[in-house]
Amino acid sequence: MLKAKLARYRAQLLEPTSKSGSSGTGFDVQKAGDARVALIGFPSVGKSTLLSKCTNTVSEAAAYEFTTLTAIPGVVEYQGARIQLLDLPGIVEGASQGRGRGRQVVATAKTADLILVMLDATKSEEQRRLLEIELDAVGIRLNKRKPDVVFKRRTTGGLTTTVKLTKTNEKTIRTILASYKLHNCDVMIREDITTDEFIDVLIGTRKYIPCLYVYNKIDAISLEMVDKLARSENTVVISCEMSLNLDYLVERVWESLGLVKVYTKKRGERPDLSDPVCLRKGATIEDVCLGIHKSLATNFRYALGRSSKFSPHAQKVSLNHQVQDEDVVSIFTK
Ligand SMILES: Nc1nc2c(ncn2[C@@H]2O[C@H](COP(=O)(O)OP(=O)(O)OP(=O)(O)O)[C@@H](O)[C@H]2O)c(=O)[nH]1
Ligand SMILES: [K+]
Numbered sequence: 001m002l003k004a005k006l007a008r009y010r011a012q013l014l015e016p017t018s019k020s021g022s023s024g025t026g027f028d029v030q031k032a033g034d035a036r037v038a039l040i041g042f043p044s045v046g047k048s049t050l051l052s053k054c055t056n057t058v059s060e061a062a063a064y065e066f067t068t069l070t071a072i073p074g075v076v077e078y079q080g081a082r083i084q085l086l087d088l089p090g091i092v093e094g095a096s097q098g099r100g101r102g103r104q105v106v107a108t109a110k111t112a113d114l115i116l117v118m119l120d121a122t123k124s125e126e127q128r129r130l131l132e133i134e135l136d137a138v139g140i141r142l143n144k145r146k147p148d149v150v151f152k153r154r155t156t157g158g159l160t161t162t163v164k165l166t167k168t169n170e171k172t173i174r175t176i177l178a179s180y181k182l183h184n185c186d187v188m189i190r191e192d193i194t195t196d197e198f199i200d201v202l203i204g205t206r207k208y209i210p211c212l213y214v215y216n217k218i219d220a221i222s223l224e225m226v227d228k229l230a231r232s233e234n235t236v237v238i239s240c241e242m243s244l245n246l247d248y249l250v251e252r253v254w255e256s257l258g259l260v261k262v263y264t265k266k267r268g269e270r271p272d273l274s275d276p277v278c279l280r281k282g283a284t285i286e287d288v289c290l291g292i293h294k295s296l297a298t299n300f301r302y303a304l305g306r307s308s309k310f311s312p313h314a315q316k317v318s319l320n321h322q323v324q325d326e327d328v329v330s331i332f333t334k
């Protein structure tokens with residue numbers, strides 16, 4: 001019950017209080033391109049150096065802490081896709097609780113499609129855990145998917161569990177529901193969740209964001225250490241200064257975003273490889289149409305799709321056909 005209370009108070013605390021209605025907590029940078037990637041890390045880990053190396057934007061880098069004072073967007077081009085990379089001020093322990101810039105940084109992280117937790121490979125492992133705590137405190141869940149719990153407010157209701165709960169129990173769930181005054185609701189638990197995960201579902205504003213741990217400055221540590229770090233999960237090791245592994249980082253960023261690039265082709269012409277339509281995995285031909293122009297979906301007759309990975313021949317496909325990465329699509333309208 002204390003956990004539930006604490007989570008509720010924290011959620012209230014982080015809620016925008018301004019009457020203007022805008023959350024006003026993040027930095028005011030327009031989203032641009034096909035996805036947004038945010039750089040989160042302690043001061044002087046090399047965030048700005050990375051932005052300057054991977055994009056056409058220059059962000060001032062220097063040996064003193066808090067060189068960067070605001071959000072600086074750059075664009076990473078990857079096989080025709082445009083990814084917005086956001087350089088942000090460094091944060092310190094307690095950023096999520098404090099006022100001002102630290103809070104602003106973590107609030108901005110919430111708007112990202114992927115978070116790069118940037119770490120200094122020469123510093124202790126502790127930095128990673130500290131950053132995770134700050135992101136967790138504002139409701140960001142890294143590399144997790146939303147728990148499989150269906151929750152609906154109703155006039156009557158009940159609790160159904162389709163799996164055996166081993167990390168929490170029904171009594172705890174009922175106590176938490178009561179403490180939130182949720183007496184009439186339908187709850188269906190379809191996964192062996194923890195108490196904390198259940199509270200996350202109730203709070204409802206959690207963000208489940210993929211994350212890569214990026215260890216910079218590997219030029220300054222031993223090869224054994226580099227090898228060890230490089231083998232960890234969701235981890236990329238780089239040296240911005242010596243331009244080591246930066247192309248691989250961009251590849252991993254693309255992969256972690258879980259996007260697909262679809263190339264369009266006009267009849268009798270070669271596919272346009274410079275300007276793909278980028279969509280979420282699982283997207284359909286209809287999404288491709290909408291990504292180009294609304295009228296394409298309404299006037300849709302059929303499409304010819306060619307999957308570069310699975311079949312060399314174009315096939316006639318309908319609106320609900322799922323597209324794969326690097327598919328080539330021609331759309332025919334009425
Ligand atoms: N040895 C080494 N030093 C690096 C590397 N990348 C960046 N640096 C140095 O680290 C210092 C900090 O770099 P910045 O890019 O300013 O770091 P930041 O994370 O943007 O720092 P803040 O904006 O202050 O939070 C600079 O002196 C860089 O030259 C690297 O790969 N290896
Ligand atoms: K710095």
Ligand SMILES: [Mg+2]
Nearest residue numbers: 047048067068
């Ligand atoms: Mg900086």
